[in-house]
Amino acid sequence: MVTDRTECFRALCCKGPPPPRPEYDLVCIGLTGSGKTSLLSQLCSESAENIVSTTGFSIKAVPFQNAILNVKELGGADNIRKYWSRYYQGSQGVIFVLDSASSEDDLETARNELHSALQHPQLCTLPFLILANHQDKPAARSVQEIKKYFELEPLARGKRWILKPCSLDDMEAVKDSFSLLINLLEERDFEPSRM
Numbered sequence: 001m002v003t004d005r006t007e008c009f010r011a012l013c014c015k016g017p018p019p020p021r022p023e024y025d026l027v028c029i030g031l032t033g034s035g036k037t038s039l040l041s042q043l044c045s046e047s048a049e050n051i052v053s054t055t056g057f058s059i060k061a062v063p064f065q066n067a068i069l070n071v072k073e074l075g076g077a078d079n080i081r082k083y084w085s086r087y088y089q090g091s092q093g094v095i096f097v098l099d100s101a102s103s104e105d106d107l108e109t110a111r112n113e114l115h116s117a118l119q120h121p122q123l124c125t126l127p128f129l130i131l132a133n134h135q136d137k138p139a140a141r142s143v144q145e146i147k148k149y150f151e152l153e154p155l156a157r158g159k160r161w162i163l164k165p166c167s168l169d170d171m172e173a174v175k176d177s178f179s180l181l182i183n184l185l186e187e188r189d190f191e192p193s194r195m
């Protein structure tokens with residue numbers, strides 16, 4: 001009732017109903033345990049407790065003030081990663097989550113997966129948000145270390161990408177990073193030489 005009245009008032013007196021928020025289809029990848037489901041659940045105001053490893057994929061509509069992101073998370077276990085590319089079609093942007101405190105071996109695997117994604121024909125022109133998660137752990141590498149280790153500068157030159165540190169206990173920083181991604185998704189006249 002209150003909503004009806006508010007909508008009526010809006011329609012009669014001023015600007016009409018608010019414009020619908022644009023929706024974007026994104027794919028979210030990263031090794032198992034990097035925190036994809038946990039971060040997405042928190043963004044949807046769902047509990048991040050008792051989360052189990054994603055088998056296959058899972059889709060969430062993540063609401064923001066100026067956009068809705070339909071995020072398809074692909075499970076990151078060894079036996080699932082080889083199927084990732086089958087689920088890339090239709091994506092308008094990519095979220096890559098990594099555990100900044102993981103072992104050298106896992107970090108190298110994450111680097112290889114990120115490189116493959118950045119070069120994949122269905123993803124290579126899309127905006128990328130790379131989240132260096134688990135920053136609350138003492139062993140976490142800084143974004144500078146990760147940028148160097150992942151050799152992102154030469155590989156991602158000319159692409160739209162953002163690398164940000166984050167952790168599950170600082171969701172404001174995560175939201176800020178997603179806002180930057182939404183800005184990139186909204187950009188129409190992208191000039192590759194800018195970044």
Ligand SMILES: Nc1nc2c(ncn2[C@@H]2O[C@H](COP(=O)(O)OP(=O)(O)OP(=O)(O)O)[C@@H](O)[C@H]2O)c(=O)[nH]1
Pocket residue numbers: 030031032033034035036037038039048051052053054055074075076077097133134135136137166167168169
């Ligand atoms: N300390 C810490 N733990 C985290 C953080 N993010 C996620 N975790 C924990 O890491 C574990 C794995 O998180 P998930 O969200 O299931 O990871 P995932 O990337 O979805 O894993 P898959 O679905 O298997 O690909 C959970 O126990 C989380 O609580 C973080 O920033 N810091």
Ligand SMILES: [Mg+2]
Pocket residue numbers: 036037038052053054073075
């Ligand atoms: Mg998951």
